[in-house]
Amino acid sequence: MSDGLGRRSVGLALASVVVLALVLAGGAAAVQSERVLVVEDAETGERLLATPVENGTTVTLAYNHSVEGSPVRDVYAVRGDELVMTRMEFASYGWGFPAQANVTRENGSFVYRPDDVRLSELHVSPGGVAEHRLHVDDKTYDLVARSDGETVRVHLEHRTKLQRMMP
Known part of the structure; x- marks a missing residue:
């Protein structure tokens, strides 16, 4: 027994x-934490978007130049906890474009490749004329619609998988 x-x-x-x-x-x-790209209202901190990203993820801010009306693409890569600008593409020279920089022509666009522009955050004032869009790899987000035209803060942060499951 x-x-x-x-x-x-x-x-x-x-x-x-x-x-x-x-x-x-x-x-x-x-x-365990994961890195996320966060878009939040710059004034209130209200979270408008949070999407997982990894090192090397391409983040592109696409808009129409307010004066020229021509398309512009500011392209960044996620590197650690920073957004590193890899290039700016624009269709025509106008106010605010890099006049003294080394700019090349590629596929009909002007392309500027900055040396070392690293940002911990990016502030954008989306507008109906500019039609700001945020591309994260192959997904596109309409910043004007998400922000209701209010200035947003774009940055990277870490969150746990448990936080991701919470509303």
């Missing part, structure tokens, strides 16, 4: 260890 009780005790102890390991593994997964 004690032999059956001994096996049962060992079985219960083994089951307890397995359950504890699963709970600990689930807890560790819940607190």
Whole structure:
């Protein structure tokens, strides 16, 4: 009789260890962090968009130049906790474009590749004339509609997988 009780005790102890390991593994997964690109109202901090990104993710701010009316694309790459500007593409020279920089022509556009522009955050004032859009890899977000035309702050932050599941 004690032999059956001994096996049962060992079985219960083994089951307890397995359950504890699963709970600990689930807890560790819940607190692992991921990097997210966040767009929030610059004044209130209200979160308008949060999407996971990795090193190398391309983030492009596309808009129409307010004076020229021509398309502009500011292209950034996620590197660590920064947005690094890799190039600016524009169709025509106008106010605010890099007049003294080394600009090349590619596929009918002017292209400027800055040396080392690293940003921890980017402020954008979306407008109906400019039609600001944010491209994150292959997804496009209408910043004018999301922000109701209010200035937004774009930045990177870390969040846990548990925070991602929370509303």
